[in-house]
Amino acid sequence: MSQMRLVIVGAGGRMGRALIKAVSEAPDLVLAGAIEPPGSENLGRDAGELAGLPGLGVEVTDDALPVFARAEGVIDFTVPAASVAFAALAAQARIVHVIGTTGCSPEDDAKIEAAARHAAIVKSGNMSLGVNLLAALVQRTARTLNEDFDIEIVEMHHNRKIDAPSGTALLLGNAAAEGRGIELGTQGVFARHGHTGARRAGDIGFATLRGGTVVGEHNVIFAGPGERIELGHKAEDRMIFARGALTAARWARGRKPGLYSMRDVLDLTDF
Numbered sequence: 001m002s003q004m005r006l007v008i009v010g011a012g013g014r015m016g017r018a019l020i021k022a023v024s025e026a027p028d029l030v031l032a033g034a035i036e037p038p039g040s041e042n043l044g045r046d047a048g049e050l051a052g053l054p055g056l057g058v059e060v061t062d063d064a065l066p067v068f069a070r071a072e073g074v075i076d077f078t079v080p081a082a083s084v085a086f087a088a089l090a091a092q093a094r095i096v097h098v099i100g101t102t103g104c105s106p107e108d109d110a111k112i113e114a115a116a117r118h119a120a121i122v123k124s125g126n127m128s129l130g131v132n133l134l135a136a137l138v139q140r141t142a143r144t145l146n147e148d149f150d151i152e153i154v155e156m157h158h159n160r161k162i163d164a165p166s167g168t169a170l171l172l173g174n175a176a177a178e179g180r181g182i183e184l185g186t187q188g189v190f191a192r193h194g195h196t197g198a199r200r201a202g203d204i205g206f207a208t209l210r211g212g213t214v215v216g217e218h219n220v221i222f223a224g225p226g227e228r229i230e231l232g233h234k235a236e237d238r239m240i241f242a243r244g245a246l247t248a249a250r251w252a253r254g255r256k257p258g259l260y261s262m263r264d265v266l267d268l269t270d271f
């Protein structure tokens with residue numbers, strides 16, 4: 001099979017640079033374009049040099065559509081408004097779209113779902129094998145433990161992160177809710193302050209920490225009467241997300257249009 005031609009959008013970001021490196025290390029993939037927003041200081045630079053590598057002969061541009069037209073997939077770790085716009089363009093070009101962007105609103109997700117009628121989209125709040133395995137374990141644990149076990153999710157990230165709770169915390173919260181047969185929308189508690197009253201049985205609580213250069217840490221606590229189970233994950237290097245995103249792109253190549261998750265890619269749905 002020929003090399004898969006991939007475009008990296010948000011090429012100058014923390015994840016964009018990791019993705020350029022990951023593509024350059026993969027013999028079955030080739031960088032077909034690198035996109036940054038209008039006004040970015042990175043426009044016109046070589047994508048390889050942007051990622052601290054030798055030149056790759058790919059110039060960073062803000063003109064996505066002609067680049068998408070010559071590619072088979074786009075990898076997108078940007079911001080919600082950009083991911084919604086790129087989903088429409090990728091659908092128009094009928095190419096694979098891998099979305100790692102977090103903080104999407106229900107309205108953003110509805111637009112991405114509409115785009116998935118025309119192209120294969122893989123979207124996940126975390127592209128790592130470890131977190132997706134953790135989500136399956138959390139779902140299974142929540143299915144076994146009843147409401148005597150309070151579920152709390154604690155996450156910590158670097159001080160540049162702009163959304164909370166993290167996409168991963170929400171992914172894990174949804175896995176716990178699914179295991180327990182409840183809705184996160186009605187039973188998620190995202191902040192506590194002041195005289196909150198006692199904890200409501202069955203709720204799923206979230207706590208968000210921000211500081212330093214932490215890549216990403218998540219802990220799911222099942223606190224029961226006299227015992228506590230903790231399931232967690234520590235990301236040490238952004239390359240785990242980048243390599244996961246490339247695995248998703250390969251998996252989605254030639255697949256029929258639809259909205260897929262990383263648990264589909266990793267075959268972790270039937271746990």
Ligand SMILES: NC(=O)C1=CN([C@@H]2O[C@H](COP(=O)(O)OP(=O)(O)OC[C@H]3O[C@@H](n4cnc5c(N)ncnc54)[C@H](OP(=O)(O)O)[C@@H]3O)[C@@H](O)[C@H]2O)C=CC1
Binds near residue numbers: 038
């Ligand atoms: N699912 C997963 O496994 C992971 C998800 N993430 C998520 O990925 C996202 C990005 O994270 P991170 O790399 O740390 O963030 P950064 O802020 O470092 O990078 C975002 C990049 O997107 C660019 N961008 C913004 N708007 C556009 C646009 N319209 N067109 C092209 N590029 C655009 C930014 O450019 P500029 O700075 O010029 O605005 C920037 O280069 C976040 O939502 C984060 O939560 C992160 C890691 C793993």
Ligand SMILES: O=C(O)C1=N[C@H](C(=O)O)C[C@H](O)C1
Binds near residue numbers: 102125126161169
């Ligand atoms: O912004 C980040 O850095 C990360 N974002 C994702 C999230 O919101 O969960 C994934 C990872 O934890 C890093």
